[in-house]
Amino acid sequence: MSKIEFVKSVSVLDQLPKTKLPEVALAGRSNVGKSSFINTLFNRKGLAKTSSTPGKTRTLNYYNVDNKFYLVDLPGFGYAKVSKSERDYWERVLIKYFQNNINISRVIHFIDSRHKPTQLDIVLNQFLVELDIPYIILLNKVDKLKQSELAKVKKEIKEFFPELSMGDNLFLFSSVKGTGKKELINFLFNSYS
Numbered sequence: 001m002s003k004i005e006f007v008k009s010v011s012v013l014d015q016l017p018k019t020k021l022p023e024v025a026l027a028g029r030s031n032v033g034k035s036s037f038i039n040t041l042f043n044r045k046g047l048a049k050t051s052s053t054p055g056k057t058r059t060l061n062y063y064n065v066d067n068k069f070y071l072v073d074l075p076g077f078g079y080a081k082v083s084k085s086e087r088d089y090w091e092r093v094l095i096k097y098f099q100n101n102i103n104i105s106r107v108i109h110f111i112d113s114r115h116k117p118t119q120l121d122i123v124l125n126q127f128l129v130e131l132d133i134p135y136i137i138l139l140n141k142v143d144k145l146k147q148s149e150l151a152k153v154k155k156e157i158k159e160f161f162p163e164l165s166m167g168d169n170l171f172l173f174s175s176v177k178g179t180g181k182k183e184l185i186n187f188l189f190n191s192y193s
Helices: 034-041 084-100 119-131 147-160 181-191
Strands: 004-010 023-028 060-065 069-073 104-112 135-140 170-172
Touching: 023 034, 023 084, 023 119, 034 069, 034 181, 084 104, 084 119, 104 119, 119 135, 119 147, 135 147, 147 170, 170 181
Parallel strands: 023 069, 023 104, 104 135, 135 170
Antiparallel strands: 004 060, 060 069
């Protein structure tokens, strides 16, 4: 498997890494499993800090993958227990990050497969479309669904985002069972090899 290294945590945008590489940003609600995704994908327990407390990621965390691209774990959105001023601050930082960063090559938008997309998920999707940033949607935590529920979820997600196509820009993932791991690795490494 590839080499991944934690590079740095960034809380203001003028601290972004000096080495310019394509960036794959991981975005989604708090506690949707972005850190577990990184650990599972690279077989490195504890590489990205996971927590049962939502809203733990309060910085943009940069990981260098094979000197080919950065994975950027973004703060989760929509978590109520941080102060309003902190939420507003991170909203402004993330908007600027997306608008001004020419190195973003793709966003992986995480959605918990057990819940319908929230208003914040819809806003993020519209924002990425407006900025013309390529994205995929990752339905996470699919191990928690029965087959019949999963079939329903795959149908429902296309009602929200009709442009999705399984295996192209829609993927299923479970860090518990490893579902989708091989597909995601192939997708990422074919994009940046």
